[in-house]
Amino acid sequence: MLYTPPPIDPKAPPVRINLLSDTQTKPTAAMRDAMARAEVGDEQVGDDPTVNALCERVAALMGKEAAVYMPSGTMCNVTATLVHCRPGDEILAHETAHIIAREGGAHAAIGGFQVTQLKGPDGQFTPETFRKALHPRTRYQPPQTVVSVEQTANIGGGTIWKKAVLDEIVAIAKQHGLVTHMDGARLLNATVASGISPRDMTAGWDSAWIDFSKGLGAPIGGVLAGSRAFIDAVWQWKQRLGGSMRQAGICAAACIYALDHHVDRLADDHANARALARGLSQIPGVEVQEPETNLVFFKPDGAGIAGDKMVAALRQRGVTLAMMDGRIRACTHLDVNAAQIEETIGYVREIVRGA
Missing domain, CATH: 3.40.640.10 (Type I PLP-dependent aspartate aminotransferase-like (Major domain))
Structure with missing residues (x-):
């Protein structure tokens, strides 16, 4: 199966960092105002x-x-x-x-x-x-x-x-x-x-x-x-x-x-994707595909933890991603900022150390 959505866990904490997909974006206040008018x-x-x-x-x-x-x-x-x-x-x-x-x-x-x-x-x-x-x-x-x-x-x-x-x-x-x-x-x-x-x-x-x-x-x-x-x-x-x-x-x-x-600002998403890939690649055992746009694919198997286990562990920390084609996919978008990227890298490092 090419795409596996994260399991719905009613006990999981609220999502704070949504890297599941750029389809997760919410209309901004200014966009909502334009819609209303x-x-x-x-x-x-x-x-x-x-x-x-x-x-x-x-x-x-x-x-x-x-x-x-x-x-x-x-x-x-x-x-x-x-x-x-x-x-x-x-x-x-x-x-x-x-x-x-x-x-x-x-x-x-x-x-x-x-x-x-x-x-x-x-x-x-x-x-x-x-x-x-x-x-x-x-x-x-x-x-x-x-x-x-x-x-x-x-x-x-x-x-x-x-x-x-x-x-x-x-x-x-x-x-x-x-x-x-x-x-x-x-x-x-x-x-x-x-x-x-x-x-x-x-x-x-x-x-x-x-x-x-x-x-x-x-x-x-x-x-x-x-x-x-x-x-x-x-x-x-x-x-x-x-x-x-x-x-x-x-x-x-x-x-x-x-x-x-929102067109020119897509470059911000690409920069955040590069920052995420750079941080993940510095974690021993994590294999990362160099991103060209806003999608980051990585595998933590070399660090002793399966991808689905990593996704589940991140979800318990309020971060949501997806398994896709045997790899983890993180997708940057306008609702994800640079600070959240660094926070996500820290969580992955913490999980790898625990594994």
Whole structure:
């Protein structure tokens, strides 16, 4: 199992340091104020000015013709593949990609698609691996329709797909008639860390989206962008799946606030992740993957304590993390400060000494 949530222990102390995920962020007081003051209308009929403003802004940010506001990032992925593919089609993605590991088999259950799992270190496959997975179009094999990447690669350690690699994958895909889709769950983490704009990062990708409920700190939603014809088709699937909303401007206002105030500060999360990794790596027996963004993966096995035992011990100290793919994942975000990072390092050191 790729992800194991921490056990619910009614006797555990209150969570003081929440490193479980950047989805744990709470809307700030200023964000709540922006939500309270939002102009609203019926989003389903295009009558919510705040939703419209958000979609226009995200489309421009990524250099696409149009965009649509969705309740979740998973819904962005699912509706995108439902538009790009037909039943029996094949999607190519990394073996740890969210569309494979974390979306409940939706692409198979709803769309009848199969996903070919490409291997590669750190949650990424190489252009050559992609090329070798392609096959001639014959009546005997499923049509290969979409190649998908996850930016950043979550289970790979929050790694950033390099621009040159993305461009090469696009070129191969276009040469062979495939559509390109970017799962942008932490896309802005990648753009802030790399200094590459969202427009340049998503250039050549037929569809891409931004999640607002992770590091950007909004309570709900993602925005999917692409061509106008693609977004029109996505809207029909949004309707079919029951995702159309009414006065959604209340939530969209939080996303606009995040674009105005929470993008540049993602660099603070990256700095906190580096500080956490640096401190953990100085503890004998703790193996740490060097973070590129806001995710820190580590294993304390060499210190004589299993990962799940470490997670349980930290939870008793008011710190919550997750086991993921056999490692501990800590995720920094706007509700975690530098002092809490140092406190967490101290707890891990204390637990290791006790072991």
